[in-house]
Amino acid sequence: MGLMCSLGKHKWDKCKCSVCGKTQHEWNKNSEACTRCGGVLEIATISSAVSAA
Numbered sequence: 001m002g003l004m005c006s007l008g009k010h011k012w013d014k015c016k017c018s019v020c021g022k023t024q025h026e027w028n029k030n031s032e033a034c035t036r037c038g039g040v041l042e043i044a045t046i047s048s049a050v051s052a053a
């Protein structure tokens with residue numbers, strides 16, 4: 001992980017950090033699609049979100 005990433009300053013390319021590969025999507029509550037990149041919420045992410053709720 002890069003120094004800036006460890007400080008929480010990621011180099012975002014849309015929703016993915018081009019340095020460490022971390023993703024930070026902004027899910028649309030109505031369509032389950034990311035408002036930034038248009039990506040669709042994955043099944044694994046849904047199940048983990050349900051268990052966390």
Ligand SMILES: [Zn+2]
Nearest residue numbers: 005010017020
């Ligand atoms: Zn990063």
Ligand SMILES: [Zn+2]
Nearest residue numbers: 015025034037
């Ligand atoms: Zn996204």
